[in-house]
Amino acid sequence: MTFRVRVVVASSVAVSLAIALACGTAFLISRHAIFQSVDDSLVHTASAPSYGDEDAEHARGSGFELILADGSVYGGRKIPVEAAVIDVARNQLSPRFLTVSVGESTFREYVVPVPAGTEIPCAQDECVLTQNAAQVFTSDITGQRHQLSSLARALTLLTLLGVLLAALLGYLAARAALAPLESVTDDIEEIADTTDLAQRLDEGGQDELGRLRRTFNKLMTTVETSQRLQRQLVLDASHELRTPLTSLRTNAQVLQQIDRLSPEDRQQLVADMIVQVDELAALVTDLGELSRGESSEGTMVALHLDDLVQEAVDLARTHARTKDITIELTSSPSTVVARRDRLARAINNLLGNAIKFSPVGGRVQVDVRHGTVRVEDNGPGIPEAEQAFIFDRFWRSPSARSMPGSGLGLAIVAQVASEARGAIRVGSSDTLGGAAFTLEIPEAK
Numbered sequence: 038m039t040f041r042v043r044v045v046v047a048s049s050v051a052v053s054l055a056i057a058l059a060c061g062t063a064f065l066i067s068r069h070a071i072f073q074s075v076d077d078s079l080v081h082t083a084s085a086p087s088y089g090d091e092d093a094e095h096a097r098g099s100g101f102e103l104i105l106a107d108g109s110v111y112g113g114r115k116i117p118v119e120a121a122v123i124d125v126a127r128n129q130l131s132p133r134f135l136t137v138s139v140g141e142s143t144f145r146e147y148v149v150p151v152p153a154g155t156e157i158p159c160a161q162d163e164c165v166l167t168q169n170a171a172q173v174f175t176s177d178i179t180g181q182r183h184q185l186s187s188l189a190r191a192l193t194l195l196t197l198l199g200v201l202l203a204a205l206l207g208y209l210a211a212r213a214a215l216a217p218l219e220s221v222t223d224d225i226e227e228i229a230d231t232t233d234l235a236q237r238l239d240e241g242g243q244d245e246l247g248r249l250r251r252t253f254n255k256l257m258t259t260v261e262t263s264q265r266l267q268r269q270l271v272l273d274a275s276h277e278l279r280t281p282l283t284s285l286r287t288n289a290q291v292l293q294q295i296d297r298l299s300p301e302d303r304q305q306l307v308a309d310m311i312v313q314v315d316e317l318a319a320l321v322t323d324l325g326e327l328s329r330g331e332s333s334e335g336t337m338v339a340l341h342l343d344d345l346v347q348e349a350v351d352l353a354r355t356h357a358r359t360k361d362i363t364i365e366l367t368s369s370p371s372t373v374v375a376r377r378d379r380l381a382r383a384i385n386n387l388l389g390n391a392i393k394f395s396p397v398g399g400r401v402q403v404d405v406r407h408g409t410v411r412v413e414d415n416g417p418g419i420p421e422a423e424q425a426f427i428f429d430r431f432w433r434s435p436s437a438r439s440m441p442g443s444g445l446g447l448a449i450v451a452q453v454a455s456e457a458r459g460a461i462r463v464g465s466s467d468t469l470g471g472a473a474f475t476l477e478i479p480e481a482k
Contacts (some may be wrong), residue, residue: 052203079147235339368405
């Protein structure tokens with residue numbers, strides 16, 4: 038079932054139910070009004086001053102009879118006596134209304150209990166009831182019943198016509214209302230067919246369809262940006278992989294003539310190849326980490342930032358000993374919300390970067406407080422002209438291109454900060470004179 042058909046059916050059913058409810062209510066109100074009028078007339082008749090006085094006030098078209106407890110009739114009743122009337126006479130129940138059908142005629146009766154000992158008019162002027170009885174006042178409502186039947190038929194016909202009209206109007210309304218949606222659908226299908234991610238929908242007005250168009254355009258912008266970054270990542274990775282692979286190929290070709298090499302040359306060649314393989318492994322690891330961050334996998338949890346940094350510093354000190362570098366840590370309790378493995382990788386990258394650029398016997402200072410990790414070193418620092426590019430993928434300072442590294446470490450730090458809704462800033466250290474990196478992660482509430 039198409040969406041248009043569902044809209045037509047839903048609107049038709051809603052309107053049909055409303056019409057049926059209105060017609061049913063109108064019929065019930067009319068029926069109640071007619072019966073109420075007849076009942077009021079019968080009650081008025083029952084309050085007349087005597088049974089047989091011709092001057093007494095009676096309802097038009099009404100008559101009365103007296104039904105004794107033994108079932109005998111006083112007053113010439115032509116309608117069969119119902120069991121309910123005898124029950125009122127015998128047990129002196131409260132007055133009640135009855136509807137009786139005889140052939141094609143319908144009567145409305147008002148039954149009133151009359152206790153034994155009550156004086157009633159008779160041939161001897163007055164008689165006294167020796168047993169309980171019930172007085173019945175009757176009104177012929179055959180005409181009213183025919184009127185109600187005619188009204189019911191008319192309202193049923195009106196309901197059927199209303200259903201047909203509702204279906205027609207629902208179809209027309211659905212076609213008019215869904216025309217803009219069909220236009221949006223056609224535009225989206227065109228984009229899907231052409232795979233042109235630069236194409237955008239007309240944003241339209243401020244209604245729901247306008248909101249849908251704007252949301253779709255935002256989605257397309259996100260997809261286009263993601264695709265562009267993926268393409269750039271592939272291009273940059275292929276460029277970065279080309280250099281170590283070319284060196285490996287060259288060294289492998291040299292290995293073909295290993296018999297002509299001296300032992301010193303052989304040892305140097307093997308060492309060079311190990312370094313190149315390590316560079317490739319580090320590059321592949323960083324690419325995997327960068328790609329894993331793009332997919333935003335993992336759960337954000339509350340972490341003790343001071344404990345996490347302490348673990349990273351303990352690990353970094355093992356590497357810093359090779360250059361006799363001292364790492365000083367100052368921390369205070371701080372809790373943040375992030376992905377533990379990713380945040381740990383970002384902190385390790387900052388510490389590794391500080392160790393790599395610090396001179397032999399240098400110092401690295403780490404400060405942790407209020408969701409902020411600040412890492413300072415006494416290396417050469419980063420010129421202001423290069424600070425704008427320091428977090429770009431594969432970007433490396435001209436002065437650092439001779440040093441090992443993939444150029445992805447700080448890009449991973451920036452990615453981690455972004456996914457944790459934090460920030461990363463770079464500047465100069467006033468204390469040590471080198472670079473200063475500040476990683477800010479929102480504290481847990």
